[in-house]
Amino acid sequence: MAVMTCGSMVEALPAAYERLHAYGPEFGGDEEGNHGMTNHGPMAVEVMVRRGLDIDVDGWLDRYVRRLAGLPGTSRAIQPDDWGAALGQARRLPDWAAYFRHELTGRPWSEVLGQWWPRLLPGIVAGSTHGVIRVGHAVRTLRGTAGAPARQTLDELAHGLAFWAARYRRLAGTVAPAGTRTPGQVLSAVTRIEDQSGFIAHRLDRLERSPGWTANLRALEPVASAEEVPARLESLVDSAARAYLGLGHGSPVLLVHAATAPNAVRHVLPVLPTEQWLPSFAAAWAAVVAVVATYAPPRPAPCAEIVRRHPELTREDALQRAAEHGDEHVLKFADTAVESYDRTGDPELLAATRYVGELIDRP
Incomplete structure (x- = not known):
């Protein structure tokens, strides 16, 4: 292909x-x-x-x-x-x-x-x-x-x-990363809001009032300079796409955006002035945490079992199966996850492209 x-x-x-x-x-x-x-x-x-x-x-x-x-x-x-x-x-x-x-x-x-x-x-x-x-x-x-x-x-x-x-909607309570953890470590432990009912606007209102919101944001290791942003954004996208294996069942459609939103920022970054790179990373991180905190389930799915169901999947298989599925979220997630696979060679990312197709109905 x-x-x-x-x-x-x-x-x-x-x-x-x-x-x-x-x-x-x-x-x-x-x-x-x-x-x-x-x-x-x-x-x-x-x-x-x-x-x-x-x-x-x-x-x-x-x-x-x-x-x-x-x-x-x-x-x-x-x-x-x-x-x-x-x-x-x-x-x-x-x-x-x-x-x-x-x-x-x-x-x-x-x-x-x-x-x-x-x-x-x-x-x-x-x-x-x-x-x-x-x-x-x-x-x-x-x-x-x-x-x-x-x-x-x-x-x-x-x-x-x-x-x-x-549709501009500013999130209150955002703080810069100041911790020691990687994106994957933080995403696996993000504090969820207690009440995950209703539309995203209602959930974000609750998130801003929740005690874990700023702590989740602060836990990430900060970016020291603008030059580090491209690699750190890639790491964030990779971690969010991989995290879908454990979290996707909580809200199959909404949790796709934990990976696709920072990936959008990553692709815009090269045409932005360098002074906008650090704020762009901070905003992308806040968006990822907000989606996970408001939609992720309390307990993760057994990732190893999901991966075992999809052995020897190739990147071409992943993209073709997304095309055959036809759902817009499946297509966008597969595009992002395959990019992550191309960077990392991690087969779990290809398994995630199949898993999203299992969770989301064909149109």
């Missing part, structure tokens, strides 16, 4: 993006648009195309778009000198999309991203971390594009930034 070339990505993705941009980033939910499901279409097709997966993208979209809701019209323009007032205003999402489309028409995309990344970073849990994840997938497309990017690809970055801004 060959990874698509830059030219192939340029040819295949714009049409899919164009089709998906008629729809909003969420569907379902209440009359305010809260507590709905996230539109994973753009993120999933980016994985399909970049990985060159044996899957009919148009057919997948035919099925997927039937569940989506149309993107509402704009109400009033976001003002450059008063953008802070519109952060976290879900009803302003179309206005945010229009704002970012305008910004990306007149300025280089990396410049716009570099300006807005630190503004949005404190709200990294926006939309259950889907804001940063969608931006990360768009940036991967842009980084893989030779020459001027297609309008639809720039529009995809605009939609990702707009979703992040409209």
Whole structure:
């Protein structure tokens, strides 16, 4: 299974993006648009195309778009000198999309991203971390594009930034790592909130009031310099993907994002100014801990037994089985876990790609 070339990505993705941009980033939910499901279409097709997966993208979209809701019209323009007032205003999402489309028409995309990344970073849990994840997938497309990017690809970055801004949700009580533990050691011992009922917004409210929240964040060994951030982010992604084996059964869909959110940050990192690297790592760590603390089960599954069920799995097998499964979360998690496997050679990561397919129903 060959990874698509830059030219192939340029040819295949714009049409899919164009089709998906008629729809909003969420569907379902209440009359305010809260507590709905996230539109994973753009993120999933980016994985399909970049990985060159044996899957009919148009057919997948035919099925997927039937569940989506149309993107509402704009109400009033976001003002450059008063953008802070519109952060976290879900009803302003179309206005945010229009704002970012305008910004990306007149300025280089990396410049716009570099300006807005630190503004949005404190709200990294926006939309259950889907804001940063969608931006990360768009940036991967842009980084893989030779020459001027297609309008639809720039529009995809605009939609990702707009979703992040409209669903901006700052976590109170965040502190910098100051401990001695590795990501894997901390994630295996994260203090869960006692009441894990309800939507993620309700759980995050409880998390901020819980005594273990800051202690969990502080337990990680700090990053000494910006130069260490890329390797430390990779270690965090690897640990979170591996942890899914033990934790995934607690909330198969939500716990996928403990790995995919920091991986999105990792792929954006190279286009950010170096001074933004340390805050990016701290935000990624907070997002991972927040997801685990609010959704992980009290007792882990028997990881060794799960791994034994999937012997001699290859990376090609893992990606192909994800394509055959067809669920958007399975596709995104397999993409992340295979990247981790390519770095580490750890077969547990490939087993995790099969396990997520067992836990999440086929569409």
